[in-house]
Amino acid sequence: MPDFVWRAATATGKVEEGRLSAPNTAAVLKQLREQGLTPLRIDDAVSAGISGVTPRLPRSAGALSPKVRQSKGPVNAPDVLALTSELAIMLRAGLALDNALRVLIDMSHKPSVAALTQGVLDAVKGGTPLSRALAEHKELFGDFYINMVRSGEASGQMSAVLDRLVEHMERQRALRESVISATIYPAILLVVAVLSLIAMLGFVVPQFEKLFTDMGDALPLPTRVVMLMGQAFTQYGLVLGVIAAAGAFLVLRWFKSPAGKNWWQARLLMLPLVGRLALKYQLTLFSRSLGTLLGNGVPMLTALHIATETVGNAVLRQALSRVAPIVKEGGKVVQAIMATGIFEPLAINLIRVGEETGRVGQMMLELSNILNREVETGIKRLLTLVEPVLILVLGVLIAGIIVSILLGILSINDLAV
Numbered sequence: 001m002p003d004f005v006w007r008a009a010t011a012t013g014k015v016e017e018g019r020l021s022a023p024n025t026a027a028v029l030k031q032l033r034e035q036g037l038t039p040l041r042i043d044d045a046v047s048a049g050i051s052g053v054t055p056r057l058p059r060s061a062g063a064l065s066p067k068v069r070q071s072k073g074p075v076n077a078p079d080v081l082a083l084t085s086e087l088a089i090m091l092r093a094g095l096a097l098d099n100a101l102r103v104l105i106d107m108s109h110k111p112s113v114a115a116l117t118q119g120v121l122d123a124v125k126g127g128t129p130l131s132r133a134l135a136e137h138k139e140l141f142g143d144f145y146i147n148m149v150r151s152g153e154a155s156g157q158m159s160a161v162l163d164r165l166v167e168h169m170e171r172q173r174a175l176r177e178s179v180i181s182a183t184i185y186p187a188i189l190l191v192v193a194v195l196s197l198i199a200m201l202g203f204v205v206p207q208f209e210k211l212f213t214d215m216g217d218a219l220p221l222p223t224r225v226v227m228l229m230g231q232a233f234t235q236y237g238l239v240l241g242v243i244a245a246a247g248a249f250l251v252l253r254w255f256k257s258p259a260g261k262n263w264w265q266a267r268l269l270m271l272p273l274v275g276r277l278a279l280k281y282q283l284t285l286f287s288r289s290l291g292t293l294l295g296n297g298v299p300m301l302t303a304l305h306i307a308t309e310t311v312g313n314a315v316l317r318q319a320l321s322r323v324a325p326i327v328k329e330g331g332k333v334v335q336a337i338m339a340t341g342i343f344e345p346l347a348i349n350l351i352r353v354g355e356e357t358g359r360v361g362q363m364m365l366e367l368s369n370i371l372n373r374e375v376e377t378g379i380k381r382l383l384t385l386v387e388p389v390l391i392l393v394l395g396v397l398i399a400g401i402i403v404s405i406l407l408g409i410l411s412i413n414d415l416a417v
Contacts, residue, residue, distance in 0.1 A: 004028045008037035009093035029107060038089045039107060075112050075140055081169045083113065088162035097158075098124055116140070129153055143306045144289055151296040161296055168292045175284060175372060182379040186386050193394040200401050202237060205230030212408050223408035226401055265313045273385075277378045279342065280371045282313045286320060287347075288368035294361030301328055316342060333360060346370070 006028060007017045016037065022028045025042055032039045083104060090100035101121040108114035116137065123133035131150040134141045145165060152161030205226055212219055212227060219227070233240070254260035269275045289310045293303035304324040311317045319340040326336035334352040337343050343351075347367050354363030 004042055006032060006039060006042045008032050008039045009089045010037060033107075038086050038093075039103065073110070073112065075110070075116050077169075077173070079110060079113050080140060080145075081166065081173065083117070084162055084169065085166045088159050088166055091159035091162065097130065130158075144293065144310060147293065147298055147302065147306055148296055151293075151298050155297055164292055164296060168288060171288060171368075171372070172285070175281070175375070178376055178379065179281065182383055185383070186390060189387065189390040189394065193390065193397070196394060196398055198233075200398060201230050201233040205401065205405070206234055208405055208408065211412070220404070220407040220411055222400070222404040223411070226404040227408075262314050266315050269313070269315060273378075273382055277375060277382065278313065279316070280375050280378070282311050282316050283343070283347070284368050284371040284375060285310050285312070286316075287364045287371060291361045291364030291366075291368060294364065300333070300360075 002023075003019055003021050004025065005017070005019050010016060020028050020031060022031065028042050029039055086104060086107070087100055090103060091097065095103070098121060101117055101124065105114050105117045105121065108117060119136070120130070120133045123136070124130060129150075131146050131153055134149060135146050138146065148161055148165050149158070152158040155161070209227060209230065212223065255264050268278050271278075286307050290303055290307035293306060294300065298306075301324055304327065308317055308320045308324070311320060319342055322339060323333070323336040326339060327333055333355050334348060337351055338348055350363045350367050351360065354360040
């Protein structure tokens, strides 16, 4: 097994060197990444010793090792996060931007990511600033990301700015994943409830139909209702399923339209418990984006416009869009925030303190942390309420069907006596 010499950067930017025995370059890349290292240079130990030159990661490493690029599909948010994190580490280790981009191309596990990075590298080699090169892929990076990179170029602290970007994106991802994870168990309970009802009405209830056929009106009312539901499900189940699927498709399609989205987002904020959580979740996005932008030297008006666009709820986005014009006309940020009517007294006081001390960005980040904790706590409390309710409803429905059948059986016994 051949030996390879490598040079890699740790998460703190420290450069380390070493020697590994592996079948090929791809195996070395895999081992280094499993150790939390970002490879900078890799070469065969024998050829490196003969030539006496510094080992260098070959441009063809990805092509020589097809196992490296097993992932398919377009570039997604996790890819952008990984790309940003690795680029920050390399710049912190002292690599030039173009060399760092070359290494990222060789390290890429997805052809789409490699193609994206190659395009950025070509633009940078042509004299285009990194922010402008990324602006060509605005649908992937967005205004927030591009303006952060632009501020890093202006301040000369690109690695520090990228570190903040990574922290911001990781917090955003963690918040989204906590919300998604919180809905998984209730969704499973709902699916189990629907499947249980289908099993009861489609398979269990029809087994008793022959037994109750001759009794007619002598059956108790609950039993007759359950029998009719079972007959309807057996005879028209497919039709009812198609109608339900078509209705769900049309409703979801309407919700995705501007009118439907606005209607749903407005009603969502009015719901008890859920509405407050949705509001705090969106304000967390706004606060963290605004605080991060201001902390990296982005002008207040630009930061307000970009942070407002990160809010997904159209109703809240419209309310927050009134903040920038008030500030532009000379008003204070806290006055503009109060005018929206969506911030709680704690948030207003934090912003007032930040404005008085010249630390609005820092206070917005503190506010985002507070709101984030409240959202996570609120989700946990909501789940403690939703889960037993779903279990109770499922139990009542199934118990109702069983009791109805038992009443029918008891009525047969009474008639026989």
